[in-house]
Amino acid sequence: MARHLNDVPRWIVIAVWIAANIGMFVYAYLEYKQSVSFYYLRLIIGDALPWARASAACLNLNCMLILIPVCRNLISFLRGSLKRCCKKSVRRQLDKHITFHRYIAYMICLHTAIHIGAHVFNVERMFVAHEGISADGDDDDDDNLKGLLSALSNLDDGNPYETYINPVRDSTEDPSLFVVKTVAGTSGIVATLALIIMVSSSTEVIRRSYFELFWFTHHLFVLFFIGICVHGLQGIVRGQTNTDVHDPEVCQDKYDDWGSIAECPTPQFAASSPATWKWVIGPLILYFVERGVRFIRSKQSVYITKVVKHPSNVFELQMKKKGFKMGPGQYIFLHCPKISYLEWHPFTLTSAPDDEYFSVHIRRVGNWTNDLAKACHIDEAEFKEAWKLPSVSVDGPFGTATEDIFSYEVDIFVAAGIGVTPFASVLKHICYTLTGRYKKQTADPDFKLKKVYFFWICPDTNAFEWLHDLLRYYDKQMAETGFTDFLRYFVYLTRGWDKNMAKTIVLHDEDIYDPVTGLYQKTHYGRPNWDQIMPNIAKDHPGTKIGVFFCGPKVLSSTLHKACNQHSSKEGAIFYYNKENF
Known part of the structure; x- marks a missing residue:
């Protein structure tokens, strides 16, 4: 057992997270697979409906979790607080917060692929349903019922949109154009493209060689969250609201008499209310509070007191900041407005808490570090007064x-x-x-x-x-x-x-x-x-x-x-x- 102490806590955390995903997927799948409210919608688009909705439920769960591991101040606070009540094996899981962030991102990619794939089938079957012909070419009562359901919005002149179930109103329209014209389609495309760019630019090669590219593209998370929050506003998925007076399992064979017999009035449908924002609003507020704390700290004055050039393209910055307290081995994020107003780069502190200053050693390996070295006059033999050095901002320190x-x-x-x-x-x-x-x-x-x-x-x-x-x-x-x-x-x-x-x-x-x-x-x-x-x-x-x-x-x-x-x-x-x- 001792040989697995390093891994068991992590396995437990991952197992709980995977179990939550499986539970969420199965629950949502069965709900849309068996619910009477979605009986007619399933008849039109088939089993792709529960697959799309189950993956959407898991996306809500993981999009809620994805921001928490990157709230650095929260992680540092928890690390310090848990020292009083939790064992080291529990606290050590906080050190894997970036790893968990990546795992969640991979899960989001998986469910996004399932969600998109299911909706491809859904759109195709919505168009086919208007023709009254099944996908296999057979003409039967089910196909006639699909055609009737797709035309329901035209049957009740008093309030035509109450009976609307199929969002495709014109079967001659190009399916790709239909997708782009819907809120769900446009927002889904925007969110997916943002996700693809963020994930592809997060590979280790790009992070190490082109950190600026990784840093800028990762801020597309704003577009991603906007996209998923507005994705369900149009209400593409609609469930039946009058199942108490119109049982679809009984009335599906009496579709010719809908509205003319008491036991089968015309079915009524309503859009499912968007739910993603309810899942992500809490973490988003927490994250923006985190960014607010970082912004306030970034405005506090930092003074470069000494610049030291070391061999092999390494230089040292010694700095002072009022109220700055650090622990051994912690790290900071460094920002130089002269180089870029947006870029923040992480560096481990090389000074000790007992020093009168805090310092970082920086290796010149990219555009930003080389620009910082030039701004600090590293290659110039002449001593530069402090007022000639660039102004910098510091966020942190953060625990490790x-x-x-x-x-x-x-x-x-x-x-x-x-x-x-x-x-x-x-x-x-x-x-x-x-x-x-x-x-x-x-x-x-x-x-x-x-x-x-x-x-x-x-x-x-x-x-x-x-x-x-x-x-x-x-x-x-x-x-x-x-x-x-x-x-x-x-x-x-x-x-x-x-x-x-x-x-x-x-x-x-x-x-x-x-x-x-x-x-x-x-x-x-x-x-x-x-x-x-x-x-x-x-x-x-x-x-x-x-x-x-x-x-x-x-x-x-x-x-x-x-x-x-x-x-x-x-x-x-x-x-x-x-x-x-x-």
């Missing part, structure tokens, strides 16, 4: 999985490439906390951490020399305060060495400091073997709950996640896997 680092006695930090940034903040905070303990000779009761293993996997150590400085500072401080065994860090260089470097490594193998990084602990070459590392750590800490925190690419995340499950046991140690998501 690293908020739980101190609730474990042993932690394993795993970073790949630029994913090392959240751990820079965490390591600085640990260093400040430990040296503060030493100086004050006091212990923080909330600080349970006793041992940290830090694994840093990178293709080129020169790209992150700023972290080397932090680790050197850590080595020095820990040596002075007697906490030299508290942190063990392992730098893995996956590529970027040549024959000359290899010779240097061999010649200086016996030196105290690593010849490549200058750190006290030596560099490893290649990739870590987790099937060896995890059992060794578990052996050193039997019966311990170990927190594993990762920030990096998806492939390595899957490998590490599996290793945590595989090497967890009640007899040894239990590895709790946590991944940074923002």
Whole structure:
């Protein structure tokens, strides 16, 4: 059982969500499949009706849920509030909010496809019903009844629209033109196109390479929600309202006498009231309150106090903001009006809560980051006064999985490439906390951490020399305060060495400091073997709950996640896997 602790809570959440979708689908399907009110409508368009309505019900459910995981302030509030009442396994599900957001989006795509496919059949059969000829070409009483039902609006001159059931009034009209002329058709097309663009631009390749494209297209959610809210206003789907005096199962064979006999008056129909807005109004209000909070925070003054250029296209911004409070490993959204009035980009904070400033390290990999570097005069040798630096806005900070680092006695930090940034903040905070303990000779009761293993996997150590400085500072401080065994860090260089470097490594193998990084602990070459590392750590800490925190690419995340499950046991140690998501 211990091997599945990382996955069982997530499976439970997903199982409940899928069960809710199945329950909603079955309930709506049976309602439209068996309801007497829709007997005549089913006769015209067949089983495609319950399929269309069941998928629409599931769309309502998922459109209600889709916005909640992206309410960052709400997620941060819940993460902090649940610390008092819920176990870590429950709180950790909040760290997967973006993953759940994607799952819900995929479910919306599935039900959208079902809904559209069913309505394609519905429109075709509505046109065919006017001809009084069935789809298979046979002419019978059912076909005559379909033709009569489709012409009902012309039978009662006093109030012709009360008997209207088939929205197709002109059977000679082009079906495509009919769809475009209806509110349901136009709004459905708009919502579907917005959904396609949002989903297709949300792939990992586009998000990483063209973040601006992802950011702008994702705001089409406004059109999507407008489309689904007005989709049912015209009332295309109509149910019978006088089933108490006109039983369709009895009167369908007496259609020639409708209105002339007491037991079968002319059937009356009314549109189903639109319901989507009732499902989404709550989350929409919550989301716009969230955006209002972000807007207010974005108007608060932020001052860039220092700009530092690091090797390999990395630069650091140190900033100050009145009332800004952060935790280790949290992240912010950064906005520069000089570059764009709409774009906000997420960056992990690399400063510690104890610093007098907050900072981010930014790698120049896209248009926006390059424009920001130019605006901050990164490539200019001359020092620039603060007033010459661009004005920026900050939204956040927002919590992440690293908020739980101190609730474990042993932690394993795993970073790949630029994913090392959240751990820079965490390591600085640990260093400040430990040296503060030493100086004050006091212990923080909330600080349970006793041992940290830090694994840093990178293709080129020169790209992150700023972290080397932090680790050197850590080595020095820990040596002075007697906490030299508290942190063990392992730098893995996956590529970027040549024959000359290899010779240097061999010649200086016996030196105290690593010849490549200058750190006290030596560099490893290649990739870590987790099937060896995890059992060794578990052996050193039997019966311990170990927190594993990762920030990096998806492939390595899957490998590490599996290793945590595989090497967890009640007899040894239990590895709790946590991944940074923002």
